[in-house]
Amino acid sequence: MTLQLLSIPFSHYCEKARWALERAGLPYTEKGHLPVFHYLYNRRAGAGATVPALITPEGVLKDSADILIYANTHGADLYPPEHAAEIQSLEARADRIGKHARAWAYSHLLTDFALLAEVIQHADPREQKLAQPFFGLLAKGLGKKYRVRPGHSQKHCTEINTLWDQFDFLLRDGRRFLVGERFTAADLSLAALGGVLVMPPEYGYAYPPLERYPDAMRADITTWRERPTGRYILKLYTHHRHQSRA
Incomplete structure (x- = not known):
């Protein structure tokens, strides 16, 4: 199967x-x-x-x-037992980044239906056709589900920056990986859930190019790319996104 x-x-x-x-x-x-x-x-x-x-x-x-x-x-091979507690703690932080990243993105997309149409362009064509006349209802439903207020991205930026401060501090010693001497679930979780904030070219979904995003989103993405955590995520995508251990 x-x-x-x-x-x-x-x-x-x-x-x-x-x-x-x-x-x-x-x-x-x-x-x-x-x-x-x-x-x-x-x-x-x-x-x-x-x-x-x-x-x-x-x-x-x-x-x-x-x-x-x-x-x-x-x-x-993502969970070396000798680092289980550290990995679990860092995964939880990455998950918080993921939740705020989703809210940050939707706070922009749910008011820009042209951009939303571009973001979903690689989804099922029939669903795209059915969904587009109802973007307003879809936006309302997603906003309610994820507690997102369109146009209120700054709150989520603040939360993301606070969490990135923690990862920046962890990475200050130049370590190759978050935990131990090899790639673990902590690295994968941070990179995958924070990847939408830095738009690496190796990302597993073809988002629109950066120039298609509104000025405020581009400014946030550029800032995050330049921070230690953003550079680390980009490096993980370059060296590990399409690497198999099989």
Whole structure:
């Protein structure tokens, strides 16, 4: 049985799952759908309401954390036991970055439907056609679900910067990896969930080029790219995003 990854393809949590599966060398088929449409396909698979979800011979995994653990047991080698507590702590911080990154992005996208159309252009064409007349309703629903107020990105920038301060401090000694002497789930989680903030060219989804984003988004992305954490994420993408341990 080929693994099936149910996703919203531009989701950074789905990027986290893709990276882990590819690092383990696990073949999979990605079934990507737009928000709201994904509920139907998840329900058919018994996967709950969120993505990513992974359909495996052993059952359905319903979030990116479980998918990383699955990939680890199949060769990804992401959780060295001697660093388990440190990795868990850093994963939790990365997850907080992921939540604020999503809110930051939606606070811009939900008021710029032309840009939103570009962001989703690699999703299912039928779903794109069905969704575009209802972008207003979609924006309202996503805003409510993720507690996002369109145009109020500064709050999330502040939270992101506070978390990046912590990673900047950790990286001040020039370490190659966040924990120990090799790539772990801490590195993968930070890079995948923070990647949307620096737009690395190796990212697993083709976002619009930087010049297509509004001035405020470009300014934030440029600032984050220049910080130690941003440079570290870009380096991880360059050297590890398409590296398999299989």
